[in-house]
Amino acid sequence: MSKPLILVVNDDGYEAKGLEAMVEIAKTFGEVVVVVPDRTQSATSHAITMNVPLRVNLYKTIDGVPYYRTNGTPTDCMKLGEKVVLKGRQIDLVLSGINHGSNSSVSLLYSGTMAAAIEATFDNIPAVGISLQDYSADADFTACVHYGKIIVRQVLEKGIPPYISLNVNFPKVPLEDIKGIKITRQTKGYWHEDMEEHIDAMGRKYYWLSGYLVNTDNKEDSCEWALQHNYISIQPVQVDMTAYEAMKDIKFLEDEFKR
C-alpha cells in the first residue's frame, strides 16, 4: 500500500491527551487528518446531529497534520471528515480515540468512540477504536502508543474483514506488565446505576448519574477477563442486533395475525 490516508476522530474532544497519542500512532503510517468534537462528547453513543447546523473548522496544523473541530458528535466527525474535509478521497483507515476510559462489555453501546468507528464500517472503511481503562485527563498512554503502532501496522498489512470494526481496550498497567493480546467477545454485564440526588441554590432537586459495571460473565474469552488479566482486548464488532435465538420464542405474535 502506498502512504495510506488515515482519519482520526474521538469523543473526548480536541483537547484530550488521548487524541495526541492516537495522532502519534497514525503519523507512523500515513497521511493523517484529524476531525474531532469541540468539547467532550463521552457517552454520546451513535448520536447524530439533525436539529442544529454543523460547523467544521481547521484550528491548527502540526507537522503537516491538519486538525479540524466541529460542534457535532463523534459520529458526525466521521461523516464530516469523509464528506466535507476529505470530500472525494478514499480513506484507508479510521482511528477513533484513544479514549480516556475503557469501552468493554456493554460500555460499547454508550461509547462515542466506538460509534464513530462503527460509522466508518457502514462505508466499508476499516476502523479501529482504541480505549484505555483510565478515565483521568492525564492518563498514561505509553503502552497504548507502543502496542497501538504494532496493531495498526498489522491491520494495514493484513486487513480486517469487511464491515467490521475493532474495539481495542488497554488495561491500566505499565508497558512492561502487558501480557499480550486476546481476541475477545463482548462481556455480558450491565451498568448498575444510581441517580445521586443534590439540591441547588434555589432548593430544587437535581441528579447526577453514577454507576459501575456489573460483570455477569467472567469467562476467559470475554473482554473484561482479558483486561483484568493485563491483556489487551481486541474485539471484532458488527451491527446486527437481532436476537436470532428469540425469534422462535415470539412467533406467537405473528401467529395471532396470520391471514
Next chain:
Amino acid sequence: MSKPLILVVNDDGYEAKGLEAMVEIAKTFGEVVVVVPDRTQSATSHAITMNVPLRVNLYKTIDGVPYYRTNGTPTDCMKLGEKVVLKGRQIDLVLSGINHGSNSSVSLLYSGTMAAAIEATFDNIPAVGISLQDYSADADFTACVHYGKIIVRQVLEKGIPPYISLNVNFPKVPLEDIKGIKITRQTKGYWHEDMEEHIDAMGRKYYWLSGYLVNTDNKEDSCEWALQHNYISIQPVQVDMTAYEAMKDIKFLEDEFKR
C-alpha cells in the same frame, strides 16, 4: 398479573403526538407513568448525560397518568423513571415511542426510542419500542394504536425472553391495509449520507446532514421487506455486538504477541 406498572418513554419529546398514542395503548392495561425529554431527542442513540445535572419534573397529570419531563436523553428517561420517579417499585413493562419515523435496519443504532427500550432490558424489564414509518408531526397513529394494544396484550400475557426488547415498526398505511405481523431480523443496509452545504449571514459555511437508507438485503425475513409489503415488523433485539465469525479472521493479531 394484577394491574401492571408501565413506564412510557420516547425520544420525540413531551409534545409529540406519538406519545399520546402510546399512552392510549398503555392505559388499556395498567398504571401508567410517563417520563420523556423536554425537547426532541431523535437520533440521540444510547447517549447518556454525564456533564450536566439532570432535572425531572411533573408537568401534568391527565386521567390519573402523571407526565414527567427531563433535560435528559431517552436513555436518561428510562433511568430517571426507574430510579427517581418510581424509586423502589417493580416496573412490569417499558413502552418507548410511538416514534415518528421507522427504526428499521441500521436506524436501530441511531434510535433514541430503541436505546431507551434496550436500557430497560439491562435491568431485565420487558420493553417494547414502537415506531411508525412516517416522520411528520401529525402522523396518523390509528393502526399503531389498534395493533399496538393487541401486541402489548400478548406480551403481557405470554411474556418475552429475558433481556430482550422488541423493535416494532409499522408501515405507513391505513389500518385496513395492514397485512399482518412478521417476526423479522435487522435488514442489512446503511444510510447514504450527504452534508448539505449552506452559507450563513456572515458568509460562513455550515452543514445539514441529509440522507436515505440503502437496503442491501431485500430478503423476505428482513424488517424492511415486511414494511414494504405492509406488514408490521417485530424484531427481537439483544446487545452483544461481537462479530463472532470474524474472531478467527483477526487471530493473527493475537498470535503476534503470544508469550
